[in-house]
Amino acid sequence: MDLFTAIRERASCRTYSNEPVGEETLMKIIEAGMQAPSPANNQPWDFFIITRKETKMKIYEESLRCKKGLFEKSGWKWLDSYQVGFLTDVPVLIAVTGDPAKSGADIFLEQGGLGYQHACAAAIQNMLLAAHALGLGSLWYTLFGQEEIKKILGIDDKRAVVAIICIGKPARGPFKTKRAKIEEKIFRIS
Ligand SMILES: Cc1cc2nc3c(=O)[nH]c(=O)nc-3n(C[C@H](O)[C@H](O)[C@H](O)COP(=O)(O)O)c2cc1C
Numbered sequence: 001m002d003l004f005t006a007i008r009e010r011a012s013c014r015t016y017s018n019e020p021v022g023e024e025t026l027m028k029i030i031e032a033g034m035q036a037p038s039p040a041n042n043q044p045w046d047f048f049i050i051t052r053k054e055t056k057m058k059i060y061e062e063s064l065r066c067k068k069g070l071f072e073k074s075g076w077k078w079l080d081s082y083q084v085g086f087l088t089d090v091p092v093l094i095a096v097t098g099d100p101a102k103s104g105a106d107i108f109l110e111q112g113g114l115g116y117q118h119a120c121a122a123a124i125q126n127m128l129l130a131a132h133a134l135g136l137g138s139l140w141y142t143l144f145g146q147e148e149i150k151k152i153l154g155i156d157d158k159r160a161v162v163a164i165i166c167i168g169k170p171a172r173g174p175f176k177t178k179r180a181k182i183e184e185k186i187f188r189i190s
Helices: 003-009 023-034 053-074 077-081 104-108 115-133 146-153
Strands: 045-050 092-098 137-141 160-168
Touching: 003 115, 023 045, 023 092, 023 115, 045 053, 045 115, 053 077, 053 146, 092 115, 104 115, 115 137, 115 160, 146 160
Parallel strands: none
Antiparallel strands: 045 092, 092 160, 137 160
C-alpha cells in the first residue's frame, strides 16, 4: 500500500474480531515502529506483547477505574457511551514503553525530558500505519494509570508506559473522523 493511502485511510478501531494476529505480522508492525527517529538514535522504546485473556481483563479493569476518575474530574457526559470492552476482545495489545533517561540533549533544555516520549510517539504512529497497510485495525490507547499498569504488566520503574496499542481485524469500521481545513492550521512567518 502506498504511504499516502495508509496515512489517509488509517482510523482508530474500537471493535475487533477475535481472529488471531500472526507472529510474522506482529514482527512487521514492531519493526516498522523501530524505524522511527529518536534523540541521538538512542531508541528509547521497548515493546511488551499482551495476548493472555487474564492480563487483558486486568487492563480493562484498570481502564474502568480511570474512566470513573476521569468522569468525576471532568463531568464529560460522552464517557457514558464510551465502552472499553474492546480491550478484552482485541487479539493483541502492545504496551509501548520508553526510558526517560534516553531523551538525548533534550534533558538539558528548560522544557527537557520529553525526547523519549516524542520518539515513542513516532514509533507508535509507524506501527498504526503498518497495521493498516497489513489490513488490520489499531488504536492508540492511554486510559490507564502509570503505576497501576506497570504493576499489571510487571514493568520496572526505569520505563514509562507511553501507550498501549490495540491490534486486530476490525469487526466494524473503522470510521474516519473529520480534520480541520488545512488553511486553519497553517501560519506563515514572514
Ligand atoms: C496520545 C493519544 C492518546 C489517545 N488515547 C486514546 C484512548 O485512551 N482511548 C481511545 O479510545 N482513543 C485514544 N486515542 C485515539 C484518538 O481518540 C483518535 O486518534 C482521534 O479521535 C482521531 O481519530 P482517528 O484516530 O480515527 O483519526 C488517542 C490518541 C492519541 C494520539
